Amino acid sequence: MKLNTAHLIPDAGVSGSVASRAESVLRLTGLTKSFGAVRALRGVSFDLKAGEVHALLGENGAGKSTLIKVIAGAHAPDAGTLEVFGHPVDRLDPATAHRLGIACIYQQPALFPDLTVAENIGLRLEPATAVRWIDPVQQKSCAVEWLRRIGAEISPDSEVRELSMPEQQLVEIACALGAGARIVIMDEPTSSLTQREVERLFAVVRDLRRQGVGIIYISHRLEEIFALADRVTVLRDGESVGTFPVRDSRNQPALTEAELIRWMVGREVSQLYPPATGAPGDIVLSVSGLGCAAAGVHSVDLQVRSGEILGLAGLVGAGRTELARVLFGLTPADSGEIRWRGRVVRIRSPREAIAQGIAYVPEDRRRHGVILEMPVAHNLTLAVHRTLFPGGWLLPKAEGVLAGEWIGRLGIKTDGPQAPVGSLSGGNQQKVALGRWLVTKPGLLILDEPTQGVDVGAKGEIHQIIRGLAADGLAVVLISSDLPEVLGMSDRIAVMRGGTVVTVLPGGSTASAVMAAALGQPPDGTGV
């Protein structure tokens, strides 16, 4: 096995300044991509130069993941052009992207845990023929060489499962470089790293930049962008707000964090959300010092009143779903106190949560929210077996009446109560998932991303339903990564960061204030 390594030997003759390498290694123009009714990218243009770190910034759902998936060849764009090293590329699939020298390093490294580091690197670098001879000695020396080049102190003989997350990322980087990558995409590489590990990773990234590799760097941490990036492109609602240099000619910061936040959020909250009605009632649920080590949630203080919608905002990974799972008994709390209507209660299982009157519509509708193969009627009654069928015998008549009633009330479009939920559209599946819990007549309803993957029409209907439930005195906790939705629907907004609630903002707070709290920045005060 012979590897072509010439392209990676640092070019001693070139200073490494950005100016001398100004040619674009990657240029995207007018990229458009839709998924059903959702327009993920709307005419995004983007370019990457050799030897630069280009940060990609945006809210959850702004289109960052879609963009990098297009670059990595995982998604074909609907429209737009792609140029790699100055050559237009018509069709980009993962194999072509790989051959062109594009490598993507995801948050979760995709290595074989049972193989050694050397075997993993070898697998990526060897030509993919049906039968291959493996020379363990050469495989190992090759691995040693690539690991040395990125300055990673990892034994090539250790099994990947024994490595920490950052070490696995370094192995991924070694694989990418070994395969001759000239364009490296890093998707939130620091999300699970400690400060020291972050610094080591930065050193590697800077080294790659010196070697002329173009790096697309995605992170929610603004300070990293200032520490590392040469330019930043901000995405919002699938469009590019613009590309800005991070530093000016005198190497001073050319941007402020407040500006970046405003660009990321930068829009009026639409007035399409149904208005709040009436004042909130008594405190239904009150938790103090609530924590669950297994779920990564700690010291949460929170109160929810009947008749109010409490928004739970935060970045992905801030612990919102995890908190909901603790309250619903899926991962029971191991510290703190839960008071339900003033009484201290313990919630050790979903069954106990349901008995108290807590309902949870989970984020992953298809896996957790409904049982796709089962009929609509059976899904609607699954959580009320004990009250609907008190003797344990199924009562098809009572079930049919109840199912029919809720299909009508929620406007579920279905062939009939016996149609499997899997045959329904996403929005109607979501209504079934919601209906299952409304049937239990809960006191508190936790909604986790209730409108994700739902078309625009059904989204509005679901918003109306939620507002109507609150008006009827239900306490609602609304988890959503869709910031306008949280702002538009919530009476109060609890912001989570790092597994705990960092602040509770009043309704009518600005998007900037929420984003700033979610990012751990002081609010800029200017609002949007």
Added chain:
Amino acid sequence: MNPPALQIRTGSRSRPWLRSELLLLGVLIVESLVFARTGTHFATVGNALEILRLSVEIGLLAVVMTPVILTGGIDLSVGSLLGLCAVCFGKLWRDGGLAWPVAALATLGIGGMAGGLNAVLITRLRLPPLIVTLGSLSLFRGLAEAITRGVDNFTGFPPSFLMWGQGYFGGVIPAQAPLGIAVMIGVGLLVHATSLGRSLRAIGFSPEGARYAGVPVGRQITVVYLLSGVAAALAALVYVARVGQAKADAGTGYELLAITAVVLGGTSIFGGTGSVFGTVLGVATLAVLRNGLQLSDQPGELAGILTGVFLLTVLAGEMAFKKYSARRVASGMLQTSTASSKPASS
């Protein structure tokens, strides 16, 4: 409420097992017609009852295996447990000096405990049922051999006990038949008419989905493996009463016959769909096949070959139907799946 026509249409769509049951019923009728021509004394009431008499043990195992497989699990240990329960019963009666009804009750308890062991390993340690019961398959058979040291054979049971395997009510109805039919009806009601049966299907389709709906998944899985253990003990008693002796090798391979009957009856090995009626048809198809071939003077090997052909035919049919309905469902879900595959970028 919907017009009746609509309900019939959607009803049959939600119960695809109905198709395999009809298919199987056709197979059963055809094979009976063939054997009625080729076999001597096949088409007699006496022979039908004899088939019933010989199928009770496998029937008990298969009927109770149905809810196990409905949850997406499997119990490979029932054949070995039948052997263990048989020798335990013999030991308790002969060497323990217990009256046979007491020994029989104790045997049922042993079966329940053995099923409970499977259940604990599956629900507490989260081990796959296939592995757990593969282990207990060896364990139970090994214990049976240890108790008999591989050679002991319990015989000489009192007539009042043997009657339950060899006697006839009114000189016509085999004594074990009412027992088998009662269990069949009981489990049929449990699976099809109780909320527990509904939850078992939910678990089979999606254990996580069931958990998120508040179904006590662990507890309900425990119930089905407990029942499976007790059924194996019951089958052991019927077996010993029928053959009049209890050896360590009793019931060898019965677990595979039971699983074959369940799957032949249209219960999905992946869980969720299936019926006790289908299982009963499956047991009948296999029993009629063996009996008919015997009465037609055909070699016994043919039974194995034909069982295999039937099973693979039914499974292929089930798969083809699944693909067909999946395509229909997919057209309805297309928009959802693409929309949710748009990751909330972050």
